[in-house]
Amino acid sequence: MRKIAILGIGQTKIDEHWDKSLRDIGGEAALAAMQDAGMDKVDSLFVGNMLSPLISGQNQLGTFFADWVGLWHQEAVKIEAACGSGAAAFRAGLMAVASGDIESALVIGVEKMTDKAGHDITAALATAADADYEVEQGISFVGINALVMRRYMHEFGWKHADFAPFSINAHANAMHNPYARLHEKISVEKFERSSMIATPINLLDASPVGDGAAAVVIVPAERVASLKGKPRVTVAGSASSTDTIAVHSRKDPLFLSAAYQSSKCAYEMAGLKPEDIDVFELHDAFSIMSALSLEASGFAERGQGVRLGLDNEIGPKGRIPVCTRGGLKARGHPVGATGIYQIVEVVQQLRGGCGQTQVEGAQVGMTQNIGGSGATILTHIFNVE
């Protein structure tokens, strides 16, 4: 597989963009990435999106955005893997350019979520779960995660406040990210006092939805062998793995086996180990997912992911910095766009442009994007040269 470089990145602020359409936000991120790459045309477009058919009545987003950003006649397609759609679109673009059939790809992750009422969004998000065996029973997506969190607390003896550091770190880092949805510092007290959503998950365990889009431009690395002015970021590892769609079918619902499998493959491809990762943008849709992701990806023992937060190891100066731009929790979680936000943020870190939350000397970054309750998990490793 030929080596791929990320030449351009772009993103919109995550917000309730009632004054902007799906077209507007996707186009804004796409054109920013093209401008950053110094390109006005690319061979192909891959769009990651989950909810547009349900929320905006719009399918065929590949061609929809190719048309909007002026890529007429270029190949375009949409990829969907629930909340893992962004990274899945990135991996599809990566393999397309790696195949040698095309020489460049624009990958957009985009989601417009706030044009519908909250209960519509809850129903739409439930399409990530098993419609026949989970949703049919009336459980929502946060409900499924709540069952997992409760079991984890029971099994490993943690109390709710032990998860606070994940959210506190995310909120603190988002203060320095102008694209983040939430700019509000929180404390353990505030975390413990926030409104209950689905016991034991409360408001500050959960990431906010939002409207947002992020985009990257990728090209074969040999094409940009001597980039002037900015560090060249390349893809060192890429892997995707799956688990059962319903949580109840898993032998062990507290182990993200698809995270284990995809991170293992990505490490092997990159020739790296967990201790080589300088920054890790993980998928903290709920605080419990941070713990499970850290454990399955080799940063903590089973049941001990929470300890990394308590031991102050997850901040920008910690052993394994996570959510350095705010994560899903505070940057926001426009579901199909999240995987591309994570990649954009790792590129920002590797370019050294993260200001107060810059991880000093970051050379290797990892992203992990999760679809459903651990059903589809993609891990990517990037390095700078």
Next chain:
Amino acid sequence: MRKIAILGIGQTKIDEHWDKSLRDIGGEAALAAMQDAGMDKVDSLFVGNMLSPLISGQNQLGTFFADWVGLWHQEAVKIEAACGSGAAAFRAGLMAVASGDIESALVIGVEKMTDKAGHDITAALATAADADYEVEQGISFVGINALVMRRYMHEFGWKHADFAPFSINAHANAMHNPYARLHEKISVEKFERSSMIATPINLLDASPVGDGAAAVVIVPAERVASLKGKPRVTVAGSASSTDTIAVHSRKDPLFLSAAYQSSKCAYEMAGLKPEDIDVFELHDAFSIMSALSLEASGFAERGQGVRLGLDNEIGPKGRIPVCTRGGLKARGHPVGATGIYQIVEVVQQLRGGCGQTQVEGAQVGMTQNIGGSGATILTHIFNVE
């Protein structure tokens, strides 16, 4: 790009499968293809589907089917390009295997459409069009095609009955395809007398929706250099192109520029010309689309696609046999599955297994799958060795 072979094919009958779920039909086609390929495991799964979030409340179909057919931990993803979803999933799988990162892929095209009422399906299909500028005006998908057909008749002087040969050929061929939805011979008189849907498109101009799934297994060609017993079918050309999403934005709404572009690229990649194609499975969602597809792909002059039917050139013994297994018109059009049905049917032709509608000595077959009203068009060329 390394050469890819199609090792296995599978399909379900297209019908109103009220006794079978989305899982059932997709699984049936997938397992048939795996059995045909003689494989019980593949590296990856690519699913083409358009409507499942809207009709079945189920997203994340990649993992959904990986789970169902026992491909736990294998990579899986869903691709959507409206009615072009099937071929788009095939091309994504093709590029993934061509990249060298994976060694085999199962590609499923699947659609469950009859679990909802007709007006729900009409609304769901309209998500292929431009939600803001077409659907917002109240036009349905068949309505858009009717405007195109009316303009074509006006511009080039054809009358409605001149389109009859496309539907008559499709229905005649479907008589010999056990997987086809319709088994009913039709005549010009019947064609002219059928119920009007959206003037000038009547019932026999339009393809029926249905529940159906088709699947293929692909591997690098070098891996199956010496297939015993059956001819080896390989991918000679593959290309995808796009046009504006809304018909009104096109300079010439009667020219499928994305068909022109993708067939041109596929011919170039294969080193072939239109006259080398022995069988052409085109996208006859409406009879007008057969004419436009033949014209844009180099088989007829502008405005003269209809003449190929009138001159009796499109039957299995004609100059350019189309819809040899019934086409969308009579085999049926389970939208996201159609592109894979077309590929399965061309493989059947190249293997010489089409009985009464076998194109004698077929060595090269082409498929063309269309998303929206010509917005996304994928062309593939296959040959037998």
